[in-house]
Amino acid sequence: MAVRAGLxxxxxxxxxxxxGKPIGDVRMEFRNEVFVSRALRNPQMRGxxxxxxxxxETHPVGAAADQAMRGDWQFREVNxxxxxxxPLVDFWRExxxxxxxxxxxRLADIREKISGGEF
Structure with a gap:
């Protein structure tokens, strides 16, 4: 995939x-720091x-592919x-x-709510 994208x-x-890269049973490396996996891998997706x-707004013609989840939203402690x-809001739980x-x-499902300010 990286080759096709020219990365x-x-x-x-x-x-x-x-x-995030697993480095054992319950730890992950994320941005060159080590964390307990559950601090990063939460079933609740927020943003x-x-x-x-x-x-x-930057890509109005495109679909949800033009929206990106950010890595710093993954931490349970970040609000x-x-x-x-x-404030970060709950988008979905899975x-x-x-x-x-x-x-x-998922982003396509909530795009209108995001654009309309419902969150």
């Missing part, structure tokens, strides 16, 4: 650093609706967007990781 090695490393609204100081992180369809 350089350092770009791939940067992208993976925002994903800043202001960031996502800005994403949608505010670092950019907007807006136990299955494959469904939880399939953000395209």
């Amino acid at each position: 350089e090695a350092e770009d791939l490393i940067e992208m993976i650093s925002w994903t 800043c609706p202001v960031c996502l609204r800005e994403d949608a 505010l967007c670092v950019r907007h100081r807006h 136990q299955t990781q494959e469904k939880r992180y399939d953000t395209g369809p």
Whole structure:
């Protein structure tokens, strides 16, 4: 996938650093720091609706693919967007990781609510 996208090695490393890499049974490396896995892998997906609204406004013709979940929203202890100081809101809850992180369809489902300011 990285080859098809034309990612350089350092770009791939940067992208993976925002994903989190398991380093044992209950620990992960995230942005060169070690965390307990549950601090990062939460079934509740939260985020800043202001960031996502800005994403949608920047790419109004595109679909939810133009919106991006941010890595700093993953931490359970984080409650505010670092950019907007807006409270993070619950977007969806999903136990299955494959469904939880399939953000395209999920963001498409809530795009109108985000654009309309419901969150």
